[in-house]
Amino acid sequence: MASGGARGLTARWALPFGGFALLLILLPAAAAQQPLGTACSQNSNRTCEECLKNVSCLWCSTNKVCMDYPVRKILPPGSLCKLSAARWGVCWVNFEALIIAMSAVGGSLLLSLAVCCCYCCCYKRKKSRKPDKSEEKAIREREERRIRQEERRAEMKSRHDEIRKKYGLFKEENPYARFENN
Known part of the structure; x- marks a missing residue:
């Protein structure tokens, strides 16, 4: 139509x-x-x-x-x-x-002019515009979640290491370890 x-x-x-x-x-x-x-x-x-x-x-x-x-x-x-x-x-x-x-x-000149105007005005404006507030907020929240996850991971690792030490499962690198002969 x-x-x-x-x-x-x-x-x-x-x-x-x-x-x-x-x-x-x-x-x-x-x-x-x-x-x-x-x-x-x-x-x-x-x-x-x-x-x-x-x-x-x-x-x-x-x-x-x-x-x-x-x-x-x-x-x-x-x-x-x-x-x-x-x-x-x-x-x-x-x-x-x-x-x-x-x-x-x-007609072809007018059509090409209209296409150029649409491309320059609409497409480039969307491509070069700065992220709006909602995008910035989403990026910030994603970064905060990543930092919290890394902290939890480090905390879990330290807890697991303590449990391993408690039960003698923690293997420390001992430079004076005994050599075993086969």
Whole structure:
């Protein structure tokens, strides 16, 4: 359910993001070409390259018409030309392919940015945080239990040694012990 909502959100923003990316990529290339001088309609029924020399022109390859680019709308309306046949800035890229490619690239960038943010903010914070009070208390109690256990062990050993001495079972290392011959 959550992935469907995320997919709908990505699809909703894919078209505006693709159009914005289209402007960011093609605007500098188009600005380097010839300035606004000739009317776009004069280049109709010629080649795409001749039409797109003017930055404000849009080439429609289905009917070979050179028209003014509708600047108020990022994407040309379907009544003027289909997105798959519209060219602007360069002849080898149509609007449809560019929108799809830029949406995919933009989506993957947004996804990677979200993953990086989650990794940096959540995972590293948990890993590098100081132990809280309950963890410190548990560590302290564990250390105290270990010390008490060692004290009890030493006490039991001394008691057992006393009992062994009492009944003569305690074997002391005597340097003057008698050598037995076999």
